[in-house]
Amino acid sequence: MKLQRLRVEQFRQFRQGLELDSLQPGINLIHGPNESGKSTLVRAIRAAFFDRYRSKSAEELAPWGDSSAAPTVELIFEHGGKHWQLDKRFLKRHRCDLKVDDETFSGEEAEEKLAELLGYQFPKKGASKEEHWGIPGLLWVEQGTGQNIENAVLHAGGHLKSALNNLVGEVASSGGDEIIQAVEQQRKELLTSTGKPRGDYLELANTREALQLQVRDLKSRVEQYKAQVDRLGTLAAEHEQANRERPWEEARREMQLAEAKYREVEALQEQQARGIESQKQIQQNLSLLQQSQIHWRNQNEQLELRHQNYLKAKQQLEKEELASPELVKQVEAARSQYQLANQTVQQAHLRDKRERLEKDCARLKADLAQLKQRQEEAKGIQVSLDSARNTRKINLIDIGALRELKKNQRELDDANIRIQTVATRVTWNLKPGASLDLDGQSVEGQGEKLLLEQGVLAIPGVGDLGIQPGGNDLASLRRQLERLGQTVSQQLAELAVESVEAAELKLTRLQDAEAQIQRFDDLLKSLAPKGVDQLGSDRSEIESELLARTTELEALPQVEATGGDAKPLSQAEAELKQAEARLTEAETGQRNQEGLLHKARYVSETAMREWQRMQGELNSPERQSQIEGIARDIATAEKQNTELEASLKDRETLIREARPELLKQDIVRYRATAEHQEAAQQKRALELSEIRARLEAWGAEGLEEKHNELVAELEHVNRRYLELDRRAKALDLLLNLLIEKRQALTRRLQAPLQKHLDHYLTVLFPEASLEVDENLMPGKFSRGSELGQMAELSFGAREQMGLISRLAYADLLQEAGRPTLIILDDTLVHSDTGRLDGMKRILFDAATRHQILLFTCHPEKWRDLGVEPRDLEALKIQSVSG
Template identity: 75%
Template structure:
């Protein structure tokens, strides 16, 4: 079917009429902006075919606000080389005329002729709906509905199947219900309706699952055991490295260095204190000299003052002399306490050394015991290893040959099942007291028998009936069965076993022996990596080192056990406090001596000043004394300046030494040493716990339990697989029989699938889209992706919908049915790459079908290979005409 001309008049927005002529047999690209009338033209084509010309529900076809309009549609198309022309008018002066060649049809006859041609139907009353549109509803895509194809296929399903039947012909259905029922009955003995195990199959599956869980639990415990062994190795290495490096001792040495630096800073601080005292003395002396110099000018007025000063200085001197013995006694007491604290530190160092040697002695004893135990275990393990190797040599078997034997045995079982399936089944139900003879055997009552060879049924008083199992399949199965039986017997002889199970058991013993060899070999390597001789050498070295520690312990001086000895840190802290008290007492004594000297000097000075002032009042050489006083003031000022310079330099050295950081270093090193020693103790405790745990686990025989459960699981697996193979074989046979019942459906689907694959491979080279028995696209696969078409994205569903419609069009054309494809603003959700592929598909389909493509995006279709037609330009031409 090729549409040549379309004319509308008084149809919605086309009041003056619009004619679309010279339509091409391939793609016709009609474009225009929104509201330009593209969808109106599509609606006109649909109305021309789907709407009854007498329909009262066609009011929407009239122009807006014009109740007197008579919407008119004229169509000219060619089908089977015949000229068809349809003239249809709605509402006012409604009519329908159809001319086919030289024949004319009118009214409902013309409408039914068109419905028969295109494959759709009219409603009994009311407006035409989607369920009436049939083939055109499938091939004519409205705007925004390209992705919805399921309902359109359902509505056109009868016409599509009719076309398929014309292609493949009618095919009669096949039998086989009795065979299906027999297979279903045998399947029910092993499987439920949903395919789940039942009966012995279910029981064996539960036993197998329990054994699998037990094996998995044992495997987990074995892995935990191995992890503990690894942890023991790493922790032992870490402990030995720590004992070798002894970082706590380095921390103690760092603390001692920091304390020495701090004592140096304290000495500088003490010198600074004494320097400040000397400075104060010089300042006081200078002040006195300056005062003396000032008083030269007022000696007569100050003579009494000097006398009072002298008396006050002498009183202060006497007071200082009385308190001096107390300061000396405090210094002696502090010095005695410092010496006692120093001896306590020495004793604590001696105790710490003794404890260190004792711990080393205990470690060596433990190590010696471990080496002795490992040597004994290594000898036992070596014995077990040799025994396992003997078991392996006695159970050697060719695994490949055993695998081939299992395969042949499975094929033999399958052949026996198939032979029983195709053998002739004779069943009987005789009345009481009646009997027959089958191959000389008396039969009576009810029963059945499978015949693999020809047999004779004798009826007393009547004669005999010959039964010949027929078919080449039976003879071929018998020959296959004999060949497999001979092959299995020969393989059993070659492997020197009585059955497949015996071979499996021999293989299990071989694998168990190999596992034991591997385990004992690994255990021997873990106990004696360098051989049993190396263990003996390590044991001798440990004994020698233990003797050396004993000698060191015996060489240490004895300690009074009744005397309470503080820890080294406490003793050092007490020594530091005693040292500080001694320094403070000595500082106070020094200050006392300084003050005493100052008091004595002040007293002498005051006396001298008073005496001198008294003498000067009478001495003619007074001027000379004043000059000497000036020189003394200058000398003292110079000494004061030098002393202040020294104080500043010493203060800078103290600040640079950062005594507060030195205190922090002492605390940090002390904490580090304590942390390292605590970590050492924790490692030793963890090592002891891990060794005890490993000994307990080793006594449980996890490996032996694992091997026993694995063997049980393997036996259960073999029994389970036998029933599983039978269940799967019956299930497969049932599915195959049922698939035969679906052969007709697949034969109907094949032509459509061919056309569908033709288009799909253009867009997705490695994809496939399957149709169900109702010819609806469903399962979509691409590589490893698998799902339903409805699960794809909106754009992909739109593309799949168009591809499916083109495949339906090819199918209809192949069956001799007319096709016309109308696309209203389709593929608007496609990306550039997918759109390019769809253009190739449309161009290919246009070789067989006429396509009317309406769009408001002409720039996307420039490379379609056709001349676009501007709807706005057509409207202008129509108005001008």
């Protein structure tokens, strides 16, 4: 089967229609973004074959919100050397027409013809579902369903087996079917299809299991009862012993003793902390006294150092005083050079400003002359533009009304022509002096008249002659002529013209005026982009600016004549910068020298004062007394520090031997012990009460008697269960043996399908195999050491195996002479790059035998498929423009 053309109209999003023609026998790659209509085209093909043309469920095929739509699908395909054409319309004016070469089928006959051809069936009522789709449901893959093949094979199984029987003949004998069915029926009474118990077998199994649970539960409760009795005796003895010994009280006494010892250690720790603090203060005082003693010793050395500093500062002052006069001379020379360079720059600025003003005046005069010329031209064009606008205003006419007038005038002319053809024409040629009376009017000589109504011709001396015009449509033509005449007259009056020619002339003048307006408007915009008034404003601004520049130029002072050696402004400014730099450098040097001089003077005076002050202090009697007092304080502090150090060591020894950290742990340990002992005694008391209550309740239930009764009942049920269990297993074994024998025959039936399946599978997995069961369903998959069911593979692998299986079914159907068409809607989207390349080889190979419609929103993944892609968006644009 080769699909050649598909057209849809008023079908979901395709309101205006879309045509997909020139389809190739091999792969047809149709691509487009999401919501572009790919799945809609697939749905249209399904609707053409699967949906009854009278079905009420076809309402979902209509465009959204369009209740008057009639969804239409047209298909042209070739099969068996014949040309098939299917036209199917739903909802409004529904119909179904099928043409096979010269044969024609309509309605349900056409639908059944298609179902018989492709191998599917229609539902008895309601919408078509998956179980009705047969072979097309297997080969036409909807978006996102490529991995689900089991139901499709199940619904197409009968057609597949029929195709296999045509290939290899009926190999499976039906002689053993009755035995298998009988064994299977007996097995069904005891087991489900999966081997689970059912009926009496299941009921006995459930009863047996329930009794076993009850027996185990009662046995456990009996054992618990005995264990509780033993626990009661042990627990009562432990509780009595604890009441006698009361171990928690001993633990609390030990805790109190540990707390008393710890408080003694804490007192020693506080004394030790105070002693350490006193030692720190003594050591700090001793350190300060020693530093003071060292300070007094170092002062003699500092006195000599300060005398040397004074002599160096005095020498530096004398040096700086000698350098100052020379720097003053350098500053005065640099200042003279700077003033001269500054005057040169001022003269250069004045010359440049005069030249710039002269150039501005010349430019403004030229701009003013040009602006005056543009202003004059613009005024002339404005006059012409106003005239053209006036002409347009006079000749304004409604083009639509003119078009309607011309149409009505043509109809009026046509009506006149028709009425002259149909009307009765009366002609006369009378002798001189003779006359007749026609409808009350006297006629003489020669003439003619068209009679549209009944007329009377009076012949003097003879009588009256009645004339009745013939033709059935004469009256309607006359009314049409009158109506058109009134319409044309009314339209001429509305357009204020005398005739159609005058209206056309008026339109021509209007168009000429609009062209002139456009041309003059463009010329005016080129001369005055901002308007004629703006030109006047620009002229006033230029005149004002010219006057200002001229006044400024005349106010400038005259530049002194310098001959031909006048320096340019740039050179003068460069020399001024150099002179300014030299002046700045000289002034900076002078300021630095002054700073150094002031600094040297200050340092010299300060050094002298410091030397003289320290010399006086060192020779004073108070200094000698302070030195002796510091020596006495140091001796006293050293003695106190030695005594306190010995006291601290003795106290530290006492604290360390007492182990305060262990005393704290003993307090915590004894407190926890007392609490745990009391809690354990309370728990034992509570448990004793619970055990006594539980034993009283269990003793009233009679556990051992119930246990014995249930054991007897379980033995009876177990004997009956074992009988049915042996029968079920025997029937299951017998059925499996019969099925294995039958499968040996069925394998010959599966061989052709397995051949095609292996052909594709080895392209993707060279050493893999995929087996099919007796229902031709792909099942066990093996590759090397891997073994499992196809349903256990990853999503992408199941999608690949599903497509490979469908192609194998297509080869089988084609070999049996059945029609095939493969439709893939966005398939293989979960395949990695390597697997996708292998699947492309498989598709290209299958396309040599089958037609494939491949719809995708990822055309870049299929560019190496060897076929020209068809852009669905481009097809939609072509359909709209066509």
